[in-house]
Amino acid sequence: MLRxxxxxxxxxxxxxxxxxxxxxxxKSSLTKEKVLSMTTEELSALDLDDLMAAIDIVxxxxxxxxYELLLNKDVTSASKSEESLFDSPLSTTVLSHEQIIAxxxxxxxxALRLVPGLxxxxxxxxxxxxxxxxxxxxxxxxxxxxSENMNTLVMxxxxxxxxxxxxxxxxxxxxxxxxxxxxxxxxxGPASALYGPNALSGVINIITQTxxxxxxxxxxxxxxxxxxxxxxxxxxxxxxxxxxxxGLSANFETRDREREDLLVYDRGGAxxxxxxxPVDPGYFTRDxxxxxxNGSLPLWPPYDVNGETYDIYKSFPDPEKAKERMGVxxxxxxxxxxxxSVNLMAGHxxxxxxxxxxxxxxxPYTTKKAATSYVDLxxxxxxxxxxxxxxxxxxxxxxxxxxxxxDNQQINIQAEYDWxxxxxxxxxxxxxxxMSYDDTDHIAEIGNGYLNKEQTINILAGxxxxxxxxTDKLRLVAALRAEKYNYxxxxxxxxxxxxxxKINDNNILRAVYSRANxxxxxxxxxxxxxxxxxxxxxxxxxxxxxxxxxxLKTMDMIEVGYRTRPAKNLFIDVEAFYTxxxxxxALLPAGSSLAVYNPLDVxxxxxxxxxxxxxxxxxxxxxxxxKQKGLTASVDWVISEKLVANGNFTIQETRLDNYIxxxxxxxxxxxxxxxxxxxxLNTKVGQAVMAYVAGVQDGTIDPAVQTYAIASTTNAxxxxxxxxxxxxxxxxxxxxxxxxYRPIEKLEIFPQAYFYGEQEFESQYSTEKIxxxxxxxxxxxxxxxxxxxxxxxxxxxLNMNEREFAYMDEIPGMVxxxxxxxx
Numbered sequence: 001m002l003r004x005x006x007x008x009x010x011x012x013x014x015x016x017x018x019x020x021x022x023x024x025x026x027k028s029s030l031t032k033e034k035v036l037s038m039t040t041e042e043l044s045a046l047d048l049d050d051l052m053a054a055i056d057i058v059x060x061x062x063x064x065x066x067y068e069l070l071l072n073k074d075v076t077s078a079s080k081s082e083e084s085l086f087d088s089p090l091s092t093t094v095l096s097h098e099q100i101i102a103x104x105x106x107x108x109x110x111a112l113r114l115v116p117g118l119x120x121x122x123x124x125x126x127x128x129x130x131x132x133x134x135x136x137x138x139x140x141x142x143x144x145x146x147s148e149n150m151n152t153l154v155m156x157x158x159x160x161x162x163x164x165x166x167x168x169x170x171x172x173x174x175x176x177x178x179x180x181x182x183x184x185x186x187x188x189g190p191a192s193a194l195y196g197p198n199a200l201s202g203v204i205n206i207i208t209q210t211x212x213x214x215x216x217x218x219x220x221x222x223x224x225x226x227x228x229x230x231x232x233x234x235x236x237x238x239x240x241x242x243x244x245x246x247g248l249s250a251n252f253e254t255r256d257r258e259r260e261d262l263l264v265y266d267r268g269g270a271x272x273x274x275x276x277x278p279v280d281p282g283y284f285t286r287d288x289x290x291x292x293x294n295g296s297l298p299l300w301p302p303y304d305v306n307g308e309t310y311d312i313y314k315s316f317p318d319p320e321k322a323k324e325r326m327g328v329x330x331x332x333x334x335x336x337x338x339x340x341s342v343n344l345m346a347g348h349x350x351x352x353x354x355x356x357x358x359x360x361x362x363x364p365y366t367t368k369k370a371a372t373s374y375v376d377l378x379x380x381x382x383x384x385x386x387x388x389x390x391x392x393x394x395x396x397x398x399x400x401x402x403x404x405x406x407d408n409q410q411i412n413i414q415a416e417y418d419w420x421x422x423x424x425x426x427x428x429x430x431x432x433x434x435m436s437y438d439d440t441d442h443i444a445e446i447g448n449g450y451l452n453k454e455q456t457i458n459i460l461a462g463x464x465x466x467x468x469x470x471t472d473k474l475r476l477v478a479a480l481r482a483e484k485y486n487y488x489x490x491x492x493x494x495x496x497x498x499x500x501x502k503i504n505d506n507n508i509l510r511a512v513y514s515r516a517n518x519x520x521x522x523x524x525x526x527x528x529x530x531x532x533x534x535x536x537x538x539x540x541x542x543x544x545x546x547x548x549x550x551x552l553k554t555m556d557m558i559e560v561g562y563r564t565r566p567a568k569n570l571f572i573d574v575e576a577f578y579t580x581x582x583x584x585x586a587l588l589p590a591g592s593s594l595a596v597y598n599p600l601d602v603x604x605x606x607x608x609x610x611x612x613x614x615x616x617x618x619x620x621x622x623x624x625x626x627k628q629k630g631l632t633a634s635v636d637w638v639i640s641e642k643l644v645a646n647g648n649f650t651i652q653e654t655r656l657d658n659y660i661x662x663x664x665x666x667x668x669x670x671x672x673x674x675x676x677x678x679x680x681l682n683t684k685v686g687q688a689v690m691a692y693v694a695g696v697q698d699g700t701i702d703p704a705v706q707t708y709a710i711a712s713t714t715n716a717x718x719x720x721x722x723x724x725x726x727x728x729x730x731x732x733x734x735x736x737x738x739x740x741y742r743p744i745e746k747l748e749i750f751p752q753a754y755f756y757g758e759q760e761f762e763s764q765y766s767t768e769k770i771x772x773x774x775x776x777x778x779x780x781x782x783x784x785x786x787x788x789x790x791x792x793x794x795x796x797x798l799n800m801n802e803r804e805f806a807y808m809d810e811i812p813g814m815v816x817x818x819x820x821x822x823x
Contacts, residue, residue, distance in 0.1 A: 086563055089477050089498040089510055091117070091188040091575045091632070097181050097209070101221060101820065102740060102750050104779030104793040106231055107253070108184070108206065109171050113754040116573075116634040116648035117188045119734055120754070121804040122811050124365075125227050125255040125322035127355040128171060129805055132188055132202040133577070133630060134652060134730025135555075139586045139622055140762035141663040145358050146586060147729075147761070147806070150518065151555070153191070153199035156206045157345065159376045159389045160412060162198055164435040164457060165397065166358060166523040173370045173395070174206075175327035175349040177251025178221055179235035182209040188632075189577065190516030190557050192494035193479035196431065196461060197519035200555040200581070208345070211237045211245035211333060216822035223793060223818025227322075228256040231816075237331075247331035253323060257354065258801075258812055260320035261285045262363045264292070264299070265807055267536070267765050268665050270362075271295050286312050286319060289363075294536065299362050301534050305402050305444045315400025316354070316367055322809075325351035340381050348373040356808060358397045359404065360531075360764075364807035367399040372408075383418035396442075403449040403529060405442035410435045416463075427465040434458050437522050450529030450544060457520045458486040475500045483517070487525050487548040492517045506565040511558075518553040524585060524619045525550070539613025539668065540597060541708070544587055547619040551583040569638035574631070581626040589664060590618035591715040592671035596685055599692040599709040609685050614708060615668055623658035626727065647737035652730060659725040662718065663764035671714050684711045731757040731772065746783040751776070761806035768806040775800060787823045792816075 085094055093115045105111035109128035113120045119131045129136075131149045139146060150167030153160060156176060163170050184206050191199040209215070215237045222232035235249040261283040264272065272279050273293045284292065290312050292299040302311035318324075329347035336342075350371050357366035372393030379386045389412050396405040416429035438454035446452045463481040470476070477498040484491050494517055500510035527546035533539060561575040595614040601607035630652025637645045662670075678684070692709035695701030734756035741749045757772040776798050781791040792815070799813035 086508065086565070086571075087475075087500075087502070089475065089500050090191070090512060091559065091561060091573075091577075093117075093186045093188075093634075095184040095186070097178070097183060100178060100181065100184070102748065102779065102781070103738065103752055104750060104777055104791075104795070106223075106229070106793075106795065106816070107171075108174065108176075108178075108181075111184070112186070112204070113736055114646070114738065114752070115184075115186045116735075117575075117632045117650050118186070119730065119756065121756075123355050123805045123808040124257055124353070125229070125809065125811060126253065127323055127353050129356075130169070130171070130204075131730070132186070132204075133579075133628065133650070134654060135201060135579070135581060135626055135628055137729035137761055138581075138626055138656075138727070139584050139624055140659075140727070140729065141661065141666075142586050142588075142764050143358075143360055143664075144356050144364055144763060144807070147356065149201075150198065150521075151200040152202055152204060153195055153197075154204045154206070155195070157208055157343075157376065157378065158195075158205065158387055159374070159391075160196070160198075160410075160433075161391070163395075164410070164519065164521055165395070165406060165408070165437055167198070167518070167521045170351075170368065170370065170395070172323060172325050172351040172353045172368070173349055173372055175329055175347040175372075175374065176206060176208065177233035177249065177327060179219055179233035179251070180208045180249050180329055182207050188575070189512060189559055190494070190514040190555050190579075191496065192516035193463065193481045193496040193514065194465065196433070196481070197459065197483060197492075197494075197517055197552075200516045200518060200553070201579075208329075208331070209235075209237070209247075211239055211247055211331065213239050215239065219820075219822035221818070221820040223791075223816045225793070225816025226814045227258065227812075228254070229814065229816060230254045231818075243335050245331070245333035247329075249329045249331075250327070252326045254321070254325075255323045256320055257322040257809055259283065259809070262289065262316065262319060262365055263807060264289060264362050265364055265765065267362060270536075272299065286316055294362070297534065297537065303402075303534075305448075310400050310402060312400070315361075315398070316365070317399070318352070318367075319354060321352070321354065323351075323353045325349060325353075341379065343378040344376070345378075346373070346375045356805065359401060361398075361401070366397070368395070368397055369399055370395040383420075385416045385418070386414075388413045403439060403443055406437045406439050406451070407441060408435070408437045423469050425465075425467040427467075429463045429465075431461045431463070432459070433461075435522075447530060450527050451522065452528050455522055455526040456486070457522065457525065459519065460484045473502045475502075483519075485520055485552075487520055488550060488552065489548075492552055492554075508563045510561045510563075512561075513556075513558050515554060515556045517555075520550075520552065522546075523587070527587065527619065538672065539592070539615045540595070541613075542615045542617055545590075545616065545618045547585075550585055550619055551621045553581065553583045553585065555579055555581045571636040572633070573635075574633045576629075576631045578629045579627070581628075582624075583621055584624045584626070585619055585621045587617050587664075588620045588622075589667045589671065589715075589717075590616045590620065591713050592616075592668055592675065593713040594672075594675045594681070594685075594711045595708040596688055596692070596711055597708045599689045600696070600703065602689050603693045609689070611685060611711065613668070613672055614710065615671075617664070622660070623721070624660075625657040626654055627657070628652060628654045628730075642742045644740040645737070646740075647735070649733070649735035651733045653732060654727040654730055656725040656727050657723045659722045659727075660717075660720060661722060661725075662720060665764055667717055670718055671716060674714050674716060675712055678712055681712065687711075728758075728760040729762065731759045733757045748781040748783070749778070750781070751778045753777070763806065770804065770806065771802050773800055773802055773804060774798070787821055789820045791818055791820070793818065 100111045112118050121129045132152050137147050148168035154169045187203040191203045220234040224230045231253050233251040237247040239245050266281040300312045327349040332344040334342040352369045374391040376389040392409040394407050398404040411434045414431035419426045436456040439449035439451045443449040461483040465479040468476045479496040481494045496514040498512050502508045525546045527544045529544040531542040557579045559577040563573045593614040597610040602609050632650040634648035688709040688711040736754045738752035753776050755774045759770045761768045775796050777795050779793045783789045796813040801810040801812045803810050
């Protein structure tokens with residue numbers, strides 16, 4: 001049914017585009033606003049008369065000056081005030097709507113491959129892992145969960161779209177599409193002092209379009225191609241009067257995987273068999289996994305929840321489908337006078353993806369499903385700014401696994417005021433965040449979830465930003481923020497100190513020292529999950545507990561940068577950075593026990609002791625320290641009216657101190673060895689049985705709740721810490737380059753490449769080496785009219801289908817065709 005909907009939308013979009021072509025009239029007249037919103041590529045497509053008119057309209061004397069103006073667009077995310085990109089005090093990049101569309105990127109995440117300093121790896125078709133400057137897969141040798149980027153704050157118009165269940169961004173749940181986006185601003189480096197927690201490595205702020213008289217009434221972008229990929233965005237915008245604007249948008253995306261079978265990977269020497277025959281780890285269909293055994297136990301045993309069977313088919317209802325999502329958004333703007341504005345935005349999204357997992361099952365894949373809605377209100381009056389938003393819905397992080405489906409509610413409120421005192425600008429602010437997650441409506445009984453009740457994280461914060469310009473050349477900026485959490489019950493401070501010196505109009509030096517912190521997450525703080533392990537021989541039970549008073553991860557950074565315009569059509573930006581990250585944490589073994597799982601039978605003399613493991617996993621801070629150094633250089637060059645080049649390159653290195661080269665299972669195995677070697681084990685087993693029976697008799701133990709008797713316990717960990725360990729999960733180099741070529745007015749050719757070096761991913765079961773990769777893309781567009789453009793879009797046209805993310809899919813080349821329209 002959904003495929004029919006997508007095809008219907010595609011056909012309707014095609015009809016609208018053809019209607020636009022049929023109704024084409026004279027070219028709309030150029031205005032200053034329209035010229036300043038154009039890219040250099042669009043500018044180069046103008047005929048001579050329009051080009052000369054554009055130069056005259058914006059008040060410059062030559063094409064070179066117009067290029068300079070367009071290369072140096074305004075940005076707000078770096079300082080929360082509008083300023084030119086060249087003057088931005090932080091490492092900042094702006095991606096315009098036009099750049100994104102021209103590149104042929106098929107998703108927001110893929111478009112971020114155009115941004116310097118970003119590592120973007122595809123997991124399954126259309127599902128990406130996005131990191132600013134790396135520091136990924138830390139702490140290593142743990143669940144794949146810890147590969148998620150928990151260090152970057154993603155926002156839409158300043159509204160956090162961060163996932164506070166376990167940290168990170170669920171990109172497929174973003175409700176907006178390309179037609180909503182005016183630009184994407186990326187700030188590299190710790191920025192919690194400006195935007196709150198989780199902006200450790202930086203901020204990605206997606207800014208939606210402003211509705212003006214120049215906005216097209218209807219616009220869209222649709223394409224379809226290989227791997228049953230269908231993508232589309234449609235938007236309607238209307239300026240009703242000088243005071244009211246309205247808008248409505250819809251977007252959809254559906255993609256298949258190249259294969260529908262699933263990887264069953266080596267979980268520490270497990271012995272697999274299929275229909276009684278030994279098999280090695282590898283790819284298997286759902287039917288085969290359903291029949292597989294791990295030793296003497298079913299690999300994926302079914303179980304019932306309220307009369308519903310949970311099995312491999314419930315976990316992967318559509319294993320051939322990589323991604324399926326739809327989103328709608330509505331806009332209402334009210335401007336009663338020149339000093340006041342009110343912007344209301346609301347929307348909804350549905351999504352389902354096959355991607356990397358959150359928990360610990362025999363396959364690295366999981367199916368995530370989400371349905372969420374939001375409302376965002378922004379208001380300003382003179383220097384006062386208020387933003388309040390709500391996001392809520394249901395997210396199932398591991399379909400077919402009881403306890404991982406959560407209802408969530410997030411509330412964010414912040415108020416700031418711009419206060420100008422001569423050469424000093426002050427921006428004080430206050431904010432409140434509340435994130436509540438509840439699993440009780442999705443579990444058969446309390447105890448089956450990992451929260452087992454509604455749990456909440458609250459953050460109250462105060463902040464201030466000071467911007468002092470003692471001279472025309474020197475600028476000093478300081479931002480300070482203090483956050484009070486309910487858990488941990490503590491106050492965390494973040495800061496940012498920036499100095500920039502403008503040598504002349506074409507050269508600027510800058511330096512930054514900043515600190516940012518992570519927030520609490522639900523898993524870290526409130527976990528209360530009992531895993532009765534049924535597909536491994538040891539241990540029998542693993543109890544996962546949170547830690548309300550854990551320390552929050554912090555990152556400190558020193559950065560120096562230099563920007564130059566050696567010519568008016570050339571922009572060069574270089575930044576060198578050094579970061580130190582501490583207070584990493586993870587769910588780790590706090591202690592292992594040997595337990596008797598049939599104590600009453602042993603006491604009655606009807607059975608021998610059934611002794612197996614009981615492991616307590618608790619969120620714990622590590623002594624781990626990550627030190628990263630690197631350098632990024634980027635170039636934007638308008639070679640001629642017909643040719644524009646962009647490129648960036650990053651080199652980096654990460655070293656670890658106090659690194660423990662042990663996985664969770666290594667520690668559990670070490671502890672189990674100590675317990676089993678105990679010469680008094682039999683005596684302790686007998687004592688445990690007697691103590692259990694006594695507890696049942698005096699009522700202190702309920703045998704229906706505690707079905708085991710603890711015989712002995714240890715929390716010993718081997719002393720194997722290493723210093724100066726080279727962490728290779730982040731490639732040592734990565735970058736991108738692109739060309740925009742317009743040989744004739746109506747034809748645009750956009751080749752673009754993204755590349756990175758080899759890397760190593762350390763999971764709790766193995767280390768996977770990932771080869772370096774060179775991805776070449778190209779989009780060729782033909783502008784049939786001012787209102788209609790046809791294009792062919794090739795992604796990974798060299799068909800380098802090597803895996804980009806550990807254990808995930810190999811992504812082949814793709815070819816898509818489509819059109820964009822506006823009228």
